[in-house]
Amino acid sequence: MNFKTKLFSYNTVDTPIHWLSGLTKLICFLLLTFAVMFSYDIRVIFAVMFFSVAILQLSKIRFSQIRLMVVYVLIFVVTNAVISFFFSPEEGVKIYGTRHVIVDLYGGYKLTWEQVFYQTTKFFKYLSVIPFGIIFLLTTNPSEFASSLNRIGVNYKAAFAVALTLRYFPDVQREYHVISQAQQARGLELSRKAKFIDRFKNSLLIVIPLIFSSLDRIELISNAMDLRGFSKNKTRTWYTSRGFAFGDYIALVISTLVLLGTIYISVFVNQGRFYNPFI
């Protein structure tokens, strides 16, 4: 078993994406996300999705690294689609102004082509953003991530908290594991054999020692940080922050063009955020 946490571990492969500075990647991530969020044109969304998958390939991220995240995202997106249909089945009709019923559903719900089109667009909208998020998280050193957050205006204490969490997450995870084993030795049943309410009560027997040992740890860290001048000044610099290289400018230009492109299509082609094939 490996205690290094897989969900957050960024990989250090040598690719053009890894060469970019954290700040560039953060800005590009925000620009591209905004582009996709702004547009409801499925042609644009497919184009961006194609682009994001290509970048994912380029950054040499293996599917095994992201499987868990992809599963969670799919569950979320599907649930979201089902729920939004039941709360607002006529949304597509309202947007596109026509009504083509496909089939009558149970309880007065009617499925329309407009609704199907609208929800498909939305579904791919989410899916095209996810790869950007994954690329950003997995190719950016967490400290560099923190420094990027700080450089786009997030308070450095908050930004540092992110880096610190990533630093201590494996330690706490390991500690949880150790405590859990020791408590199981004392007779704690964590398997499904125990009733739910017992399992809940039993998990307290692990959490309480974990809290107490984490408190010791927190006291130590905060003393160590105070003694080395953390929070002395209003700003701070970052060891891991990188200057901009040629590649960074290219990435920024491409992302900006994508955003401008989607805005152009919305304003001049579709005359609105939606692409309407029904008229």
Added chain:
Amino acid sequence: MNEQVVIEFQNFSFQYFSQAEPTLHHINLKIYRGEKILIVGPSGSGKSTLGHCLNGLIPFSYKGDMYGSLKINGAETRDQTIFELSKMVGTVLQDADGQFVGLTAGEDIAFALENDNIPTSVMHERVKRVAAMVDMQDLLGLPPFELSGGQKQRTSLAGVMIDDVDILLFDEPLANLDPATGKTAIEIINDIQKRSHKTVVIIEHRLEDVLHCNIDRVILVNDGRIIADLNPHELVSSTLLTENGIREPLYVTALKYAGVEVSSEMHPGHITTLKTDVSRKLLASWHNAIDVEIRENTNHTILKMENISFSYDGARPILDAINFDIRAGEMVSIVGRNGAGKSTLSKLLCGFEREDRGIIFYGRENIRGLSIKERAEIIGLVMQNPNQMISKPMIYDEVALGLRLRNFPEEQITLRVEKVLKICGLSPFKDWPISALSYGQKKRVTIASILVLEPKILILDEPTAGQDFRHYTEIMKFLVEINKFGVTIIMITHDMHLMLEYTPRAIVLSGGRIIADTAASVVLTDSRVIKEANLKETSLFQLAQMSGIEDGTRFVQGFIDYERRVKNR
């Protein structure tokens, strides 16, 4: 030496807001530029409080009332912030792992510079320069879990030196380090001090280990007062150490047993400076008079590992063909450097992990099929930090937990808990909340909560880590008592004293293999094993060599036997 005072306590007292009594009373102390000072004292003596006053954690993080004066470089500390003080006093805390704030060594070293808004390019330059001073220049990109204990210590040291402070303060630098790494840590401090001429203050209770290198003065603190301010030779030859709960160096104890009157003229402060010409005769005749007794345990085998191998990833073996058997009623230590496979071994015994190959026998029974819960009834594990185990607010409930989870009837629980509380000397505290107990008492509670399941074998992970001599003796005496009740005890430890004095047998692991399984006195005098397992030769062996006693191993064994008789164990 330049006679410039850098630290000056004048009639200084301090009382924490949460305490009824002052922790420091009327401290008067001057420390001069370039001096190397050791502050020793038992737990609760106020030595750490003294350190906190120097680096500004008092009153910044720990509030209280200060009286008198404390000046650093001529300026009152109470008028300064912790940040101003941190530019003069650099502190290396104990637990190099916990204070590692960066994701890599380089980042951790740079932390103080980041907070000072030093531009990134300048920062990289300075980190490289300081890292070279502590030999870390090639490891800057590594994360903490890929660094050894010693490398983390070097990183911490570089992290405070980067500010070019005048004073380096080390708060228990030896805690959590294996013996050889501890020795190296003291050497690094010594080396840095020689090259940079900084003032060094070390706070530690492990006197002998710090005295491995030169120290100008030792300040002995107890009950919040300075008891002595002497050079090591004077202090070691006085009776002050034992009177104040500090363990004196083992070679000094041996000399005293031999009837040698230890005086400061013999330069007994460090084993390397000790003059043995006067003591030779007495030592030799004392040594020859002890008959080394061979106490063989002839009980039946209670625990046996047969050809055990284990690996987490299937590629790199953590344990490789381990064989040993332990007899009922034995007291054994398992030693070796960090990562040698010691804790994995205990995990296999408790069933937390399953061996890839080989068989574990309890008596004659193969225990492979037993669950964690079932194994706990024969093999109990006590973790290092009591906070990792305690999950109930009241002592009684904590001890009863294992039985309640096994659905024992309440009247039987009462019976067993009371019995075990009595054995552990906790009966008077039966109805107390655990929060009211001292660390040593908490340790007892965790041992009691395991003993209540009546295991035949007890595994303890570093039972005495971070404990001063008094608590150490207390815990170990208690374990000897339990051992007399028939419980077999296995201890995983870094403490060479513990191994030498309390466990007749030691199993030494290195790189997943057993490299020695023999008497502790043999292990600690075998230079090959010592080197391979990151142990440290006992000073008794050096004493024997310096005094012309040929069989050093026998001398060490003789010392242990003599001591056992004196202390009537």
